[in-house]
Structures are given as C-alpha cells and as structure tokens.
Amino acid sequence: MSTENISADAHIHETAVVGEGAKIAAGVDIGPYSVIGPDVEIGEGTVIGPHVVIHGWTKIGKECHIFQGASIGEVPQDLKFKGEKSYTFIGDRTTIREGATVHRATGEGEETRIGNDCLLMALTHVAHNCVIGNRVIMSNLASLAGHAVVEDRAVIGGMTGVHQFVKIGRNAMIGGMSRLTQDVVPYTIVAGQPAKTVGLNSVGISRAGIDVTARRRLKQAYRMLFRSGLSLQKAVSIIEQEIPSCEEVDHLLRFLRNVDRGICRERRGEFGKDE
Secondary structure, three states, X not given: XXXXXXXXXXXXXXXXXXXXXXXXXXXXXXXXXXXXXXXXEEXXXXXXXXXXXXXXXXXXXXXXXXXXXXXXXXXOOOOOOOOOOOEEEEOOOOEEOOOOXXXXXXXXXXXXXXXXXXXXXXXXXXXXXXXXXXXXXXXXXXXXXXXXXXXXXXXXXXXXXXOOOOEEOOOOEEOOOOEEOOEEOOOEEEEXXXXXXXXXXXXXXXXXXXXXXXXXXXXXXXXXXXXXXXXXXXXXXXXXHHOOOOHHHHHHHHHHHOOOOOEOOEOOOOOOOOO
C-alpha cells in the first residue's frame, strides 16, 4: 500500500486494504477488513467501520460515518451499464448505516450524488444516477430505483419502494411501506400502496423554520392543487396568479412545472387530519 496520498494523521487498521492512488485525508479512521478502491477519495475526519467496501470513482466528504457492511460506489444493477467511468459523490457529515448500498451511475461521466447531513439507515439502497439533497432521512430498508431525485429535508419511511425517475419534493414525508410511482409534491405527506397525498407536512414545515406567512400561502396552494378539481396545469396557472410569491411557493411551482410522471393525488380522511 502506497502512502503517497494518505495523511499521516489517518488511522487504517492493519487488515484493511487500501488501493494504490486512494486519497485518505487527515483524521480518517478505516476499520478492520474494509476495502478502499484506488480511485476513492475520503475527506477529513470520516469514520469507515469494519467490512465496508468502497469502490469506483467515489468521493466522500468530511466527518461522515459509514457503518459496517456498507457498500459504496459499486457498479450499478443496470443492464445498460457497460463498464463506463462514472461517479459517486457523498457530502459532508452524512451517516450511512449497516448494510446500506449506494451504486455509481450508468453513463459515461454521470454521477450518483448524496448531499450533506443525510442519514441512510440500515439496509437502505440508493441506485444508479440518483440525486439526494441535504438533510434527507431514509429509514430502514427504504429503496430508491435509478434516476430518482430526493430534495432537501425529505423523510422516507422504512420499507418504502421508490420507482425509477420519481421525484420527492422538499420537506416531504413518506409513510413507511409506501409504494411511490408518481412524484411527491414538496411540503406534503404521502402514504399507501400506491402512495397518495394525505395532507401538508405541517410539522416538517415548522421545524424547517418556514415563517407563518409562507405556511399560510402553502396551505392556499395545497387546496388549489388538490381540492379545486382542476388539472395540474390549470392549478399551477391559478397559483401563479392568485397566491403571492415567496421562496417556498416559487419552489413549489418550479417543481410542479417539471413533473414528468404525474403527482401523488390526495386521499382524504384515511390517515388523520388532511390540512
């Protein structure tokens, strides 16, 4: 093992295998029997537990914690993949728990990306070409199929399956054991098989520090979108005209203009209050 790209302040267990060319920053701790590929870069203060495998062109940020048995940057489970050079990026302070898998992208130069301050619980799966924002939580056994997009501060319940190309909006919450085949509107709660919208994520919105005026406007937009009986396109047009602009409403409108798979429509009264 060459030490050229390995900080003298890193601690690497004697049974770990680190490929030639891997870049290991100061304060990194690599546990027993872990395998780090030659094109991997690990940022300062990151802790890699035992029996972790990190392959491919993978870059992991600062102060992450990857627990035992996780697999990061492995080739995708995609028949279109032909061995091309593709990437995996994981931001700072992200935690990846036992047995989780994150696969690199399909397509030359393409990437799978996870942001900062995320928590991927045990046995979660992030497939090729997925993009996950910051402060996202994936509960145990939740799985994202290829090309899924998860925006900031979304929470995905345990054993949830997300179809390829589905988008999950900012501050959305997905109930456990849900099946997602359509896009999840930002700031909403969805649940079920197939998943339906059951209300605004009022608690998540409040915890995100969104002010009262913006919350009131989001509630107006929600009612227009889900309870007016209008088509998505018409509802978006009326929201643009009638609801005063703010950052949250503007983000909601950007999301809705880029829906490709349709949105999870409302199922009222089945899961509690449906604000």
